[in-house]
Amino acid sequence: LLIHLFLCMFSSSSECKGADRVIQPTGDVIAAEEDTVTLDCSFETSGTNYYLFWYKQDGNNSPKFMPSRIQGNDGNTPDEFQGKFSSTLDSTSKSVPLKIQKLQLSDSAVYYCALGQ
Template sequence: EITAVFILAVAHKCRAQKDNVLQPKGDMSSAEGEAATLDCLYNSTSTNTYLYWYKQDGNNSPKFILSRVRLDEGNTADDHKERFSSTLNSTFRSVPLKIQKLHLSDSAVYYCALHSLCSE
């Protein structure tokens, strides 16, 4: 009796991508009432790339601010629509977060995140 066991590991080609985001390290300070721009650069080989911004204050979980797919396309959380905006620039691979009329409550850690979908 011959028993053969074959293990086939198939990696989806999207999983092999070296997609990532790069945010400058360090603190940023601005005065209340001013505007601020937080930078985020990304690398992705996919044409279906979604970029997200989150805000984390204190020990709370990160909260969704906005997402961008192309240019200004995407979603912005209702409580952030008035002062928070972003435009995805695929040429420079950047998605800066712009905050208008800063409030003291804007003091937090901001995260940029990326999700890529397969083109197929």
């Protein structure tokens, strides 16, 4: 059984600021149940105080907040996402990949990476 994980770009800022943006590969990520996948997200920002967020949106539901990283700190992860989902901010490469373990059909969704200040 294949699982489709859709990637999109999303910015949590209400106004665009210069070069501040997230970059995610477009298209589907296809994997089998029980696989582990890593969704890439890199970012550009001129700011020094920034936050990176991941959101999951399935079906017609509103996006759900997932692991948050604040300049390399652990941030906070809602209980329903702990263990299965993990993310670490790399300030050097300016990336915050999301790792999803033991994929299930319920993991099929649109995953948004967001940058805020």
